[in-house]
Each structure stands twice: as structure tokens, then as C-alpha cells.
Amino acid sequence: MKKHTLTKVAALLVSAGMLVSLAACEGQVPQVTSSQSSEKTSPDLTTAQEKKIRNKILDVIDAADAAKNPAALAERVTGPQLDIRTSELTIAKATGKMPAKATIPRKITQTVIPVNDGWPRTVFTITTTTDDQQSKRLLVLTQDSARDNYKLWGVARLFQGAKLPKFEVPKLGSEMGTAKDAKLVATPAEAVNEYCDLLNKGDASAYKKDFADDMFRDDLQQLAATVQQGMEANKGTQQQVFTVPKDQIKIMRSAADGGDLVVARIDSTWTRQAGEGRESLPASDEEKALFGNGKATSTMRVTYVNVIALWIPAAGSNQQIVAVGAERQPVKVEAI
């Protein structure tokens, strides 16, 4: 009995003694646990950030539109869009107003945020239709390096009824693609080249069957036919040449559909020779504005910047590549 009690007492004393040491007032200093979050991929931007960025860009563009001065554009606009926008502003200065197609709505329907860690980063954002019921715009934002900000790289007006692939929600983010993405009916670089070939050769192209018909090519063909009639009436000639510049391509992968959405720049020139010693003059107000005070000759060359948005399906899907949006703008008019 005594022994048992004494043991109990001793145990109590020891435990009480241990408790005293515990009272280190603040407790233990917390340690940093090696975060596992660094491994899981997270979107590069939050939707709030994307909205802020987009609005900053649009503010710059609006300001430039208002001033009809492209000088400040370079801060937030780059790539083909910079050329296009500058051209539009130049024309607007001469004509007095921006073309309707230059409108970019502030509201969006969808944004595709990348999860890639490195740079450059690309964001695809699809706006709503414009107030005057023009089609939606596909905005391509890009951040070239960590020290740069996001800039508007390209805008493609989506065709009416064009079907876009599905992307992950912004909370999850999507993967960016590369020009050499495999597992598609054609790599993005190949697809753009083939489309360029299509534009060049028309129905005679070898890749005709690989592409579905689209509005852009139809419009171009109509335009070319019209101009051709005019040229023949004047015994002139005309030709368009499309070229693909290097590394002017932005790709986002659609995990759900397995394909890629590609936005690429295609440069083109349209050379018109007036026959019988006539002068080849600017064909439109725009060309006139761009031509400015140049001296006309018998040959006129107009340089265009085209932006094409292509949907490349996954390999084995037996689908054609479809152009879902485009933009075309003459950026230079010169008499050769």
C-alpha cells in the first residue's frame, strides 16, 4: 500500500516537473514546412490580375485612339497588333476616325491562363461581341520576360459561327503549346505554312483538303477576283504573295479536345501593275492614307499584316484544320 502510494506520488512529481519545462512562455518557434505547393502547377495569373492587365492595355489603346497617336502604343502593344494598330491610327488621323473593326470590347467571355513557369507567357482572352454586333475578338496577350509587362500581341476577329475548343477554367490554367507540338494533324508551324500555301495557290494547293473553308479565304478570293476584273479591264496585273515570318506564332493547348489553338502572323504583299503605262494608284482610302504623299508609279505594292487563328485538331481525329478568326490590315503602301 505504501509502496504503491509512494510510486504514485513520485510519478505525479515527475510529470509536474516536466510540465514546468513546457511553460516556455511562447511555445515552440514555428518551423517552415517545405511547401508542397511549389510542386503543384498554378496559373500564372489570377482572373483579377488578367482583368487588371487587360484594362491597362485597353486604356493605353483607348488613349492612343483618342489622340490618334500611336507613339504611346509600344508600352502595351507589341507584335502584329502593334503594326496593325499603328496603321489604323495613321489612317484614322487622315480619315478622321478609327475603323469599326478596331473596336475591342472591355467585357470578356473567356480567358485562358497559362500555368507555365517560364517566359514568355501567353494569355488568350475572348471578348464579347461589340456593341454594334460585330464578332468576338480573340485577344492574345504576351509577357516576354519576367521584367516585362503583358502586352497585346494580336487580335483576331472570330468568324461568325466558328467553334472554338474547350479550355480549362482560369483557376486551373492551361498549358501553352509550342510550334512543334506533335500529336496533332499537323504541327502548328506546319499548319501555318500550309495555310499560307493555300492562300498563295488557292485551289491548286496541295493542302486544300486539309483545311476547311473559311471566311477569310473566301473574302480574299472574292476581293482578288474583283480586282482582277478591274486589272484586266486596264490590262494590268496583280498578284498576292503570302509569307510566314519567323516565330510569330502563339499557341495554347486545349487539354479537353486534344488540339491546339494557334494564332499566327502572315505577311502578305499585293503588287499591282497598271498596264499601258498608267499609274497604279492607291485603291482605297486606307491605301491613300497610308500612301500619303508618295509618288505613284505603274506598280504599287501594298503590304498587309494578316493574323490568322487556326484550330488544329488532334491527330487521328480525321478533322480538317479550321481557321476560326482573322484580321487583315494594310500597313504600308509604296510605289515601286
Added chain:
Amino acid sequence: MDNEPNAERKARRHAVLMRGVVTPILGLLAVAAIGLGIMNATEWKPSRTITAQTQISGSRYVVTDPGVAGLVDSDVTVKVLSGGSGKVCVAETSAKDAAGWLSGERYVRLTGLDTWETLGTEKAGSAGSASTKSADAAQGDADGVDFKDSDMWHSVTCDAKSVETESDVKDDSTVLLIDLGEKQDADISFTWTRKTLPDFATPFYFVGGLLAVAAVLTASVFAMPPHRRRKRVVTGTAGQLEERAQQTEEHAEEVTIREALAGSVSSLIAAFKPSKRGGRRHAASSSAAGESFEQPTVIDPSARNLVADASDGAQYDDESVGEETSVISPDELQAYFARLAQESGESFGTETAGDNEAADSADVEVADAGAADESLGESADESDEPAESEEPVGSDETDEADAAEASGAEADSADDADDSAESGESDESDETDESDESDETGETDETDETVAETDNAESDDDADDEQGDADVDADADGTDDESETDSDGESETNGESETDKESESSDEPESDEPESDEPEPETEPESEPEPDDESEDADESDQPEQPDDQPEQSDEQQSEQSDDETEDGTGEDDTAAEESAEEES
């Protein structure tokens, strides 16, 4: 005794020690613990605000490691006091964005809390080419935006010389990036306000409470002499707590044990002796019952070990039910049966084995009934009368008879006993049993009788019949008995369908009869011939069975039904049994 004074002295010393020494110690400890707890709750309370500081020298950028910004709490206030006069900015961003911004730069990492007051730092990063850096700086970061203008930050706060910003850092991957404008020194402090504080007081309170309880216990309970604490020890036998009582208890226990052993031994012996009645269990129970006169006699008719019954050749006790009639005391019944058996034995001579079987089964039943039952049964068994009286219960008996038939190799000795028993038993289900068990080949009554006899004998503790006949019989009897008893009141499920069916209807006694009568064709339809059979059987066993029949009537009827159902071949027997039963009644 000598022990007592010593024990008392020891007890007193023990009490003094406990009350005078241990209790105060525990009490003091309890007070101390509670005091410490109070101190921890007030003076030594952990502080709610934690501020950790550090000093940076010669670096432009300071970045926290992932998880450091929200280390103590998600709400953190960052104060940066730079040595220079340039703009100081603090940005909240994701870890990879910060890493992207800092690529090619030297910077300082805040790695965590070295102590509650100090932030740990570490130099990191690799210097890019100094020329480009300086060129960039000269161009005003032409190749890059200003720190504060970067799109990547979630939020950024800038101020001249010193900046204070508060952030809610929920995600572990969010880091704080501090730009000092240029390489310089700075004092950086992180302040967290803890929402949950560690509680050190409660354990002390808890321990204090335990110590207090222990002190109280040692002062009261543990100070008592041990034996006085054991107030309610129950010895279980005599209930006396005194030492003397214990001894006597021990003695009593010893006696009881010895008695138990003796009882089991005797029962064992009894089991193997044919003449003895009552199986092991019976004997044991009886002996035990006899010895433990202090114990109340518990008769539980349902406390039957069917498996044992089935397995033990000598087990029966199905007839206990019959013994349990409330109106007629078992003893009276036994006496009655005994008388009947005598009478039937006289009149029947080598009657159908059913009688014997009935008697046997009756005996068996009695035995099977249980300790009390068995004892009673024994007495009953010994006299055919009780056996017969058991016949009504005696579906078992008939079963037994059937079983006996099945075995079919019973000695004629069984016949003798059977005759007497049969008279009673014939009415009972023995007949049905026999018919069921046997192939209903119309074995001679003798066979049946023998079988029944053996069955009965075995089951009946050998008292009446020729126990020791085929064990099969016994087994059959046992099962029969069970069934018989079942038929009587319970519908036990014996291995033998006969018995079961017999139990359903008290045809058993009837079946016994026809069985015992075996010479009679058993081709009669179950229901119809029964009366005929009964008449036949009745002839043979009516007289002795009559008295039996009356009490057995219900049984007979039941057995009839059961017999009919179970026995095709023994329909005759059944009917005979029934008839006899009817006639008798």
C-alpha cells in the same frame, strides 16, 4: 490470533503515514500545480503579438521563402526601414513570379524564425552580368518595368525610405518581395498577431486537480486498513466473511468439490452400467443435486443439450416436459407410470417393444428432462409406470422405438422390458419413431420391442429395459426421447424426422403402439389406419397403455399425426398406436 494485534498496529501506522505525510505532500503539490497554472494564465501568458526583426546589408532585394510570410499567422505586417533614401517597395506575389523577377540578381532570403525575435536570413541568387545590370539601371530599366509597375504582383506598396504594409498571406506559395531601390542596408520586421495562443495553464490545472483528488483519496480510502476496504467481497458459497467463515467456506468448497467429483464419478459409472439409469449427466446432476442441498433445485426444461443428447447414447431427457406438468406432480406421474408398467407388464408379457420402448422412453424422457427431471425420471424409469406415464410425452418413446427398430438388432431382452414399457410406450411416438427410423419394413414387434426396449433401456437409465442394447437404439431413443418430449410439449427437431413429426402431433405414443405391434401391417394410411392400428395396438397394449393412453391421448393424437406424416411404412403402427390410444382413452 497473533496476527490481529500486529495487523492493527500496522494498519494504524499505515493510516498515520498516509494521513500525516502523504496527504500533505500531495496537497502541497496540488496547490503548487494550480498556482503554476494561474501564473501561466496571467503573468507568463504567451504574447499575442510576435515581432521578429532582422537587418539586411548590401542587398537590393529581399524575398521571403515560401511559407515564411504566413509562418505565425496569415496576417502579417511588414515594416521596412531602409538606410538610403530611395523608394522602398514591398510586393506580394507568387513564388515563381518572384523567382522570375530575381533571376540573375543577388538577393537575400528570409528563411524563417531563428527565435521568436529574429528572422533568419540567407544570401542567395547569382549575379547576372554586372554590365547589363548597370546598363539597365542607367536606362531606368528600359528592358524591364519598374518594380512597382510589374503586372505580376498581387499587390505592391511603395514609399520613400520606409514602408509598412499589411498582407493576408493565405497561400504557402505567396511570398513577399522587398525592393530597396538599390543596394543598401535595411531593417526589416515582421509582425504577426496570433489568433490562437498556446494554452499552458490547462495542463497545470489538470495535474493540480489530479493531485487534489489523490490527496483526498490518501486521506480517506488509502488510509484504511486493507481488509476493511474490502467490504463487499463475496465468497460465493457460504457468504461468510470472517476468517473462520472463510475456512469453513473453504471446507464447504472442498466438500462441494469432493462431492462434485464423487458425483461425476458415480455418474460415469452409472453411464456404463446398463442397469443404472440416468446417463452421465443424469447421475452427475443427480449427485450434484443431492450434494448441493443448499442450492435451489433449478429445473429448466428448456435447458437441454440437444447435441449431447444426440451424441450420447445414453442421453435422453426429452421426457422432462412430460414431467413438468403442472397439474400432476412428476412424482405422482412416476408412481402412476410405475403402476401402469407393472400392470402392463403383466398383461402384455412380451408386448410390443413399443411399450417397453415407451417405458424406456418414458424413463429416458424423464432422465433427459434435466437434473430434477432426470432424478425423477430415474425413479420413473426404474418403474415402467413412470416410463409409461411418460409415454404421452413419449413421442420420444415412440421415437426410441423407431430407432430401436432401425437398429433392428436389439436383444430380446429389450423385449421384456419393452413389453412393459411398450404398453405405455406403444402409445407414444415410439411407434412412429420406430416406423420412421426403421425402414418400416414391418419388423416384428419384437424387433421393435427390442429396439424400443434397447432404446428405452438406454434412455431410461437401464432401469427397466435392456439397456445396453444397441447404442443405436439408445441414440434413437435419445433422439426419440427428445422428439417425444418434443411432441409432448415442444417441437424439438431431432435428427429423426419421426420424432419431429411426432412432436407435432402426439402420435408418438400411438406410433409406439403400432410399432410394438409390428406384426400388424403398417400399410395403413397414416391418418386412417391409425385408428385401426391403434385398435391393433390397443389390443396388445391397450390394457397397460390405457392409463397411459388417457394422459397420452393428446400425445397420441399428436403422435398420430406425426406418425402419419413421418412414417409411411409405420402408418400401421401409427394408426395402431393411435387406435390404441383412442381406445384407451
